[in-house]
Amino acid sequence: MVSEDVRTSSLAVIPPWMQRMWLAVCLVLATLWCVTASTRLSATYDEPCYLTNGLEHWRSGSYELLMNRGTMPLPIDVISLPLYVWEKWRGTPFRMTSTKAGYPLLLDDLSLLLPWARLGTLVFLWLLIGYGWLLGKRLAGSWGGSLAAALLAAEPSILAHSSLATTDISVAACMLALVYHFDQGRGQSWGKRVALPGLWFGLAVLSKASALVFAFLCLITMEWIRLIPGSLSLASVTEETSSEAFGSSCEGVDKRPPERMGFRRVANLLRLMSPFGSDMIQIMAIAIALTLIYVGTDFKLDPALTQWADSLGDSNGARIIQWLSHHVRIFPNAGVGLVRQVQHNMGGHAVYLLGESYPNGVWYYFPVLLIIKMTVAMLLAPLVVLALRPKKLANW
Incomplete structure (x- = not known):
């Protein structure tokens, strides 16, 4: 005879085929909502610029316009690629208007192209829901994954952003994937522990410059929590303990009173985090390298850098900087985009x-x-x- 505890545990675990079917339902319903909504929404402030700059990149191969605005290119490439393919297929370029300085600003065919460009954001929505499902399963078993997928697929703000040709969903999806692979890879081989998180870190930065800070903070926080005695990290959760979270108790939580955070404990935590420090340096190096390689360069000089260098005077150090600014042709590059974004954020914003x-x-x-x-x-x-x-x- 099957005991009551075994029967309760079996009811708390959703069969794998049903989990996958539920995930598919969430993906389909969220997609249908976004597709139908995207045709009814007018253009937001950023979308005309994203589309024109994206098309300009596919035509010329240069990211100069995006880097000068501090906009990272990955989501822009995804939303503008279908338009470029359409443009090549029909044989006639889509028309653009330009500012007085010659920068493309607005597509004359915007109302026709915008709904199609917005479909590109669905790629990142699917990533977001899929990795949300995986993280939910890792944190709270089959029920956690199913609830996470449903919440993400029905969340109004996520659906609204997923119906636009913008960058917010892309960075959220890449950071969620980064968190999942980082947690799963702790204690594993170099590829799972460093290379895969480095790849997703780079994709997050290529989606939005702010990921350079927020992704870093996420990984430090996760590692700190994992090393605190008695904490409940993602990696410590099993299907059985997560099932009991919906039942009588959660055995993964240490119910002893918290130990006093003294100097020795902090020093011990810092010692335990030293391998993480080495991994983190490699992860960020991979991310930065991927970002620089993806964006590339037009092999030009930077006029602003040259002007600044010429104003430094006539010292030995100034002459070296001046020579470099007049001869080293590495601009624009991803570093320009990151610096522009920092300058923009430091300037403050009206709200x-x-x-x-x-x-x-x-x-x-x-x-x-x-x-x-x-x-x-x-x-x-x-x-x-x-x-x-x-x-x-x-x-x-």
């Missing part, structure tokens, strides 16, 4: 929040915006768990 405009921004803009964008279910879930089963908050 509009809850009916009010703030020319210099406000410190609480992003926290409030995050609360606005989060779905009601995600905001209420911790409160429901706190009211019904407070001990289960250890799994949150």
